[in-house]
Amino acid sequence: MRIGVFVCWCGSNIKNTVDVDAVTARAKTMPQVVYAQDVQYLCSEVGQSEIGQAIDTHRLDRVVVAACSPRMHETTFQKLMAAKGLNPYYVEIANIREHCSWVHTDKEKATVKAIDLVKKAVAKTAFAIPLTSDQLPVTKRALVIGGGIAGIQAALDIADAGYPVDLVEKESSIGGKMAQFDKTFPTLDCSACILTPKMVEAATHENIRLYTYAEVAAVSGYVGNFNVTIKQKATSVNPEKCNGCGDCVTKCPKKVPNEFDCGSSKRKAVYTLFPQAVPNKPVIDRDNCIYFATGKCGLCAKVCQTGAIEYQQQDEMIENQYGAIVVATGYELKVPDHLGEYAYGQHPDVITSLELERMLNASGPTSGKVIRPSNGKMPRRIVFIQCVGSRDRHDGNPYCSKVCCLYTAKHTLLLNEKFPGTESYVFYMDVRTAGKNYEEFYERARQQGAMYLRGQVSKVEPLGDADNRVLVRGFDGSLQRQVEIAADLVVLATSMEAQPNAKTLGGMLGISTDLNGFYTEAHAKLRPVETQAQGVYLAGVCHGPKDIPEAVSQASGAAVKAIILFNKGQVKSVPTTAMVEKDRCSGCMQCQPVCPYEAISQEMVVERVHGKERQRAVATVNRALCQGCGACAGLCRSGAMDLGGFTSRQLMAEVDSL
Amino acid sequence: MLSYYPGCTVRAQQDDGFEREALALLASLDIQTHELEEWECCGAVYPEARDEYVGLLSSVRALQRTWDAGSQGMLTLCSACFHVMRRVNHRMKRDEEAQRRVGGYLGNMYQGETKVFHLLEVLRDLVGYPRIQEAVVTPLKGEKMACYYGCMLLRPKEELGLVDSENPRLMEALMETLGATTVRFPYQTDCCGAYHVYREAPLAAAASLKVITAAREAGATQIITACPLCKHNLEACQASLPQKERLPVAYMTAPLVKALGGVQRLEQMAFQNGEKGDPSHAFSGENSQ
Numbered sequence: 001m002r003i004g005v006f007v008c009w010c011g012s013n014i015k016n017t018v019d020v021d022a023v024t025a026r027a028k029t030m031p032q033v034v035y036a037q038d039v040q041y042l043c044s045e046v047g048q049s050e051i052g053q054a055i056d057t058h059r060l061d062r063v064v065v066a067a068c069s070p071r072m073h074e075t076t077f078q079k080l081m082a083a084k085g086l087n088p089y090y091v092e093i094a095n096i097r098e099h100c101s102w103v104h105t106d107k108e109k110a111t112v113k114a115i116d117l118v119k120k121a122v123a124k125t126a127f128a129i130p131l132t133s134d135q136l137p138v139t140k141r142a143l144v145i146g147g148g149i150a151g152i153q154a155a156l157d158i159a160d161a162g163y164p165v166d167l168v169e170k171e172s173s174i175g176g177k178m179a180q181f182d183k184t185f186p187t188l189d190c191s192a193c194i195l196t197p198k199m200v201e202a203a204t205h206e207n208i209r210l211y212t213y214a215e216v217a218a219v220s221g222y223v224g225n226f227n228v229t230i231k232q233k234a235t236s237v238n239p240e241k242c243n244g245c246g247d248c249v250t251k252c253p254k255k256v257p258n259e260f261d262c263g264s265s266k267r268k269a270v271y272t273l274f275p276q277a278v279p280n281k282p283v284i285d286r287d288n289c290i291y292f293a294t295g296k297c298g299l300c301a302k303v304c305q306t307g308a309i310e311y312q313q314q315d316e317m318i319e320n321q322y323g324a325i326v327v328a329t330g331y332e333l334k335v336p337d338h339l340g341e342y343a344y345g346q347h348p349d350v351i352t353s354l355e356l357e358r359m360l361n362a363s364g365p366t367s368g369k370v371i372r373p374s375n376g377k378m379p380r381r382i383v384f385i386q387c388v389g390s391r392d393r394h395d396g397n398p399y400c401s402k403v404c405c406l407y408t409a410k411h412t413l414l415l416n417e418k419f420p421g422t423e424s425y426v427f428y429m430d431v432r433t434a435g436k437n438y439e440e441f442y443e444r445a446r447q448q449g450a451m452y453l454r455g456q457v458s459k460v461e462p463l464g465d466a467d468n469r470v471l472v473r474g475f476d477g478s479l480q481r482q483v484e485i486a487a488d489l490v491v492l493a494t495s496m497e498a499q500p501n502a503k504t505l506g507g508m509l510g511i512s513t514d515l516n517g518f519y520t521e522a523h524a525k526l527r528p529v530e531t532q533a534q535g536v537y538l539a540g541v542c543h544g545p546k547d548i549p550e551a552v553s554q555a556s557g558a559a560v561k562a563i564i565l566f567n568k569g570q571v572k573s574v575p576t577t578a579m580v581e582k583d584r585c586s587g588c589m590q591c592q593p594v595c596p597y598e599a600i601s602q603e604m605v606v607e608r609v610h611g612k613e614r615q616r617a618v619a620t621v622n623r624a625l626c627q628g629c630g631a632c633a634g635l636c637r638s639g640a641m642d643l644g645g646f647t648s649r650q651l652m653a654e655v656d657s658l
Numbered sequence: 659m660l661s662y663y664p665g666c667t668v669r670a671q672q673d674d675g676f677e678r679e680a681l682a683l684l685a686s687l688d689i690q691t692h693e694l695e696e697w698e699c700c701g702a703v704y705p706e707a708r709d710e711y712v713g714l715l716s717s718v719r720a721l722q723r724t725w726d727a728g729s730q731g732m733l734t735l736c737s738a739c740f741h742v743m744r745r746v747n748h749r750m751k752r753d754e755e756a757q758r759r760v761g762g763y764l765g766n767m768y769q770g771e772t773k774v775f776h777l778l779e780v781l782r783d784l785v786g787y788p789r790i791q792e793a794v795v796t797p798l799k800g801e802k803m804a805c806y807y808g809c810m811l812l813r814p815k816e817e818l819g820l821v822d823s824e825n826p827r828l829m830e831a832l833m834e835t836l837g838a839t840t841v842r843f844p845y846q847t848d849c850c851g852a853y854h855v856y857r858e859a860p861l862a863a864a865a866s867l868k869v870i871t872a873a874r875e876a877g878a879t880q881i882i883t884a885c886p887l888c889k890h891n892l893e894a895c896q897a898s899l900p901q902k903e904r905l906p907v908a909y910m911t912a913p914l915v916k917a918l919g920g921v922q923r924l925e926q927m928a929f930q931n932g933e934k935g936d937p938s939h940a941f942s943g944e945n946s947q
Contacts, residue, residue: 340824459824461844464876471844 003122004035004060006051008042008067010097017101019111023066026115030122034058043073048080055084062128064121066094066114087130089575089645094121116658123657124650131644133575136624138224139323140566143168145216145505148176149195149548150540150555151328152202157559158326159207163566166320167202168211168230173277174199176330180260180274180354182361182368183414184548185406186441192276192363199278213283217317219325219508222597222627223535224571226322234313236284237270241308244280246272248300248309256288258365262355264373265365270300275363284309324562325509327519327531328539328555329502334389334495339396342388342492343460348373349470350460350490353384353407360414370419372488374468378419379488383472384408385457386428389495397495397516402545404493405431409442411491412450424450425485427457427474435547454478460490496545509536518544529557534571537561576645577626578633580619584640587617591632591641599625600632660684660775661724661732662691665739666699667886675921676886679911680735680777682921685928687785687793691733694723700742711759717746718760721772731773733780737810737885740776741818747774748817776811778828778884778910779820787835795919797837803913804878804905805829805840806869807847808888823847829882829910836917843876845869850891866895870905880906882913 005027009015020038027036035058039047042065054060063086065077070093078088094117104110140163144155147169155167167174178184179199181191202208211230218229237248252268260267260274269289272282290297291311301309333354337345344350349372358364359371372379386404389396405428412424431452433439446452457474463486472485498517499505506513510533512520519542522530529537537558540551565571582605592600603620606613619641621632633643642648668677684691698716705713721743724732734740749756751770761767775783781790807826815823826847830840850869851862870892873881883889892907915921 340822343825346825459844459847461846462842464841464843464872473844 001032001062001126002034002058002060003030003032003062003064003125004051004054004058005030005033005037005064005066005118005122006042006047006054007036007038007096007118008047008065009038009040010068010101011041014067014097014101014114017104017107017110018096018114019107022111023096023114023118027064027066027118027122030119032062032126033064033122035060042067043076048076051077051080052084055086061086061090062125063091064094064118064125065091066096066118066121068097069093069095069099087128087132089131090125090128092121092125092128094118119657120654123653127647127650127653129644129647131575134573134623135570136224136573138565138569138571139226139321140164140569141166141320141322142324142326142562142566143216143226143228143320143322144326144328144539146176146328146330146540146542147171147174147202147210147212148328148330148540148551149178149198150330150542150551151176151326152198153552153555154326154328154537154539154559154562155202155208156198156205157556158562159202159205161559161563161566162207163563164207164209166209166211166230166322168214168216170213170215171273172213172235172271172281172283173273173279174202174210174212175274175276175278178548179276180358180361182357182364183410185410186435186437188410188413196276196278199276203278210279211318212279214318216505216508219510220598221321222625223533224323224565226325226535228320228322228325230318230320232316232318234286234315235281236286236289236309236311236313237282238308238310238313239279239281241306242281242304243306243308244272244282245305246282247303247305249282251299251303253297253299254288254290256285261358261365262352264355264358284311324535324537324565326537326539326555326558326562327505327509327511327542328558329499329505329542331496331541331545332499334396334497336388336492336494339389341459342385342457342490343462343470344492347460347462347470347490349379349468349488350492353404353411353491353493356411356491357407360411360418368418370415370422370489377488379422381423381485381487382415382425382489382491383457383470383485383487384411384424384426384491384493385460385472386426386493387456388492390493391429392495397497399516399545400432401493401496402432403496403547405433406435406438406441406547408491408493409445409450412445413448416448416450425472425487426450426452427472428452428454429456435549453483455483496541499542502542509533511536516544518542529554529561535565573624574626574628576628576643577623578621578628578630579642579644580621581640581642582618584638585618585636586638586640587619588637589617589619590635590637591619594631594635595626596629596631597625597627599623599627659690659692659729660780661694661727661729663694663697663700663720663724663732663734663739663743665697665734665736666702667738668736671886674889674909676735676909676911679909679915679921682924682928683911683914683918684733684777684780684785685931686918686924687781687789688931689780689784692727692729694720694727694732696723700739700746702738702742704742704745711756711763714746714749714756714760715763717743718750718766718768719764721747721750721770721774722764722766722768725768725772730784731775733775733777735777735884737776737808737883738887740774740820741810743774744820745814745817747772776820776884778811778832781832781914782828787831790832790914790918791835794836794917795923796917798833798913798917799837800879801833801838801913802877802879803830803833803838803840804843804873804876804881805833805846805910806850806873806881806883806888806892808883808885809847809849809852810885812847829884832910833882833913836913838913838917841873841876841878843872843878845872850885850888851895852887852891855887855891855894862891863895866891870896874903874905878905880908880913882908882910884910 096114217231254269255266257263258267362368390401455475511531539555539558812823851865855862
């Protein structure tokens with residue numbers, strides 16, 4: 001065995017903290033090392049050719065690279081090995097940057113540690129075994145979870161590329177939050193006018209299959225071959241028979257708060273989410289339906305002329321295979337009642353921005369009129385409060401919700417246009433307008449009379465006067481003074497939050513959530529739509545607060561990632577899979593239940609013992625399914641299970657070397 | 659049984675009836691109280707300095723005595739006493755250094771075991787509003803109460819935790835039990851000006867007058883409080899107003915006692931209650947006279 005060691009300076013990143021000459025000199029004395037060299041940048045072309053030449057000149061068969069994290073350049077060096085006709089897993093990386101130079105300041109001690117890290121890698125590579133991967137077929141069908149604008153866009157893009165897509169939406173219609181909006185910034189396009197064509201396109205696209213009123217219940221498998229169980233909730237309305245006449249909705253006697261209008265209007269127990277709903281077929285909300293509670297009523301079935309009402313419908317579990325999954329599950333808005341100082345829920349004229357948005361919407365609870373919920377009259381003076389529950393480490397979320405500055409500017413503009421004479425005051429911490437044409441839009445809002453006060457509101461209190469107004473008390477940083485405004489309406493820009501079940505779904509998909517519950521991307525800068533789970537991509541606000549254009553761009557990005565996968569048609573299997581040493585395996589099968597990928601099964605082997613043949617059960621690993629997590633290897637009592645690239649022998653050699 | 663901690667102001671100002679009313683009220687509602695022996699001033703202001711422990715001593719001594727007396731907890735009437743006692747107790751529960759230092763001085767090992775009650779809390783949690791409602795003999799019809807909380811009962815909410823510190827509805831609930839209506843008005847949880855009244859009287863007067871004006875504009879016929887200092891400031895700031903523009907200021911016990919039939923009736927009931935069991939010297943205040 002002939003091992004070569006290459007020590008990288010990484011410019012000054014390593015060299016300033018680690019004595020690379022000393023590490024190289026010391027490496028030369030390590031067992032089976034025949035060559036050692038330090039190079040300024042190993043990842044550069046020069047560095048690569050240095051390694052290549054050394055492999056040729058010194059007939060190296062194993063290489064140790066002391067440089068940055070294997071997450072950065074492992075594949076670079078593996079490719080070089082392959083080009084030199086060596087197994088890619090004959091290169092071992094000693095991470096002397098992230099694990100050493102970047103986290104230490106004492107050069108002497110850091111050098112000692114770097115030498116240890118190299119020593120470990122040398123010991124490990126001496127026992128390396130060649131590993132290979134297989135090409136696995138890809139199921140060329142995508143699943144998009146969430147039917148908001150991001151999900152719709154991703155589905156349309158994948159479908160347009162010619163691949164079938166299933167779009168799963170938990171509500172009875174696609175459209176998401178954008179369907180609730182009135183206008184969109186910075187162009188003041190009507191939200192429905194730009195969204196509904198896309199909804200219709202998604203519904204009618206030959207490659208898209210909609211599952212509305214449905215949720216993802218279980219996910220297994222891996223990139224290219226996911227098995228997903230979709231729970232189709234019973235709608236109690238047969239979509240084939242229903243002609244969407246709406247008679248059932250008219251006749252239904254049960255009224256409940258309408259979530260689509262943030263509870264400010266009523267809907268029936270049988271309902272369509274909104275007038276332009278896609279599909280435009282009602283569903284029965286069984287939790288609120290009188291028939292389901294008492295067995296009486298049944299009015300909707302009586303009036304339905306096509307006999308579409310089917311009370312006996314059951315939830316259905318549908319199992320499908322997919323090659324890629326796009327997660328576009330969106331967000332929820334924080335209900336600001338935990339911030340008592342804003343009196344939300346204490347006074348009817350303190351509302352959220354989305355409630356105002358619904359009022360502004362022509363199909364909303366007030367048909368486009370803005371009123372004070374307390375008395376139905378038009379508000380003359382409106383106070384907007386920004387960052388309610390956002391940028392608030394103490395009582396809210398630490399992050400910026402990103403869209404509030406702009407939609408508040410939009411609200412002031414719309415109010416000014418629709419109801420001239422309305423006074424709009426905006427309390428803000430900072431106005432953040434990073435986006436194309438956003439600053440201009442904000443400027444326009446100010447020019448048209450919106451009064452911006454830089455400062456936070458300390459208290460919103462009912463004034464108790466004849467008009468039942470609300471006193472907003474805050475600090476104006478520009479005047480350096482306390483200010484008080486008696487307002488008719490207070491609008492809170494509440495924080496965008498991750499879906500409450502984000503973590504559960506993430507667990508099923510094998511993707512993680514950050515501190516705030518949003519899904520984590522594979523790399524903050526360079527892989528913003530991918531996740532740690534191959535074949536699972538992110539789109540929209542489930543990944544963090546975004547406005548519509550950003551969500552749409554990311555959705556197209558996620559779609560392209562899925563399309564690339566489908567175009568390739570194959571995925572490389574993981575080479576570092578588990579391996580069973582059948583002679584040692586006792587067949588206890590403890591490894592089987594711990595395997596998250598269902599890759600382990602039992603097989604019978606025939607042995608000769610004392611001249612007699614006998615059959616014995618042992619474990620076996622399906623290499624196509626195994627993702628190399630190592631749970632089985634850690635658990636195996638007889639030491640029969642090993643993980644390629646991390647065999648027990650290699651790990652023991654590492655430990656022994658120190 | 660509750661150990662009653664009067665505090666200096668309540669005792670010194672006992673002619674205003676706060677103490678007599680509160681104790682008669684509780685006794686009539688079968689809450690036994692016993693005045694804590696050898697109590698001292700709570701310090702009046704919670705000592706914010708983290709490295710100074712002397713300010714904690716008198717409060718801890720009273721808390722320890724309450725614990726030693728084996729009573730259910732300490733009863734306070736004054737908002738400031740409640741504030742200081744509750745916060746000191748909160749700190750003694752968590753701050754090991756304070757436990758060690760204070761303990762070393764007092765020769766004990768107090769770790770915040772005592773429960774500190776404000777009168778309002780006793781009425782809410784130990785008596786209960788239904789019980790009070792039963793006891794009402796003259797419902798307060800026509801009264802529009804402005805309930806003023808000030809600072810001491812509410813903040814910091816993490817340490818006091820008496821009631822929602824931004825939208826407290828504690829006194830309101832009590833007054834509505836008596837048949838009175840309550841008004842919502844701004845500045846309900848603002849500072850009255852507190853001790854500024856001694857050095858910066860106009861400042862305190864402005865702060866208090868804001869409260870009074872807001873309450874009156876909201877239609878209040880009287881304003882109630884649980885704090886001697888708030889009461890003082892709310893009254894003092896109105897001194898220059900013509901009589902008919904003044905808003906009567908009362909302790910929260912006054913409307914309670916009125917609705918329950920007057921202090922003499924309550925004392926009589928309490929005396930009869932006492933006959934049955936051990937007669938407590940609940941409303942005598944004899945210890946420090």
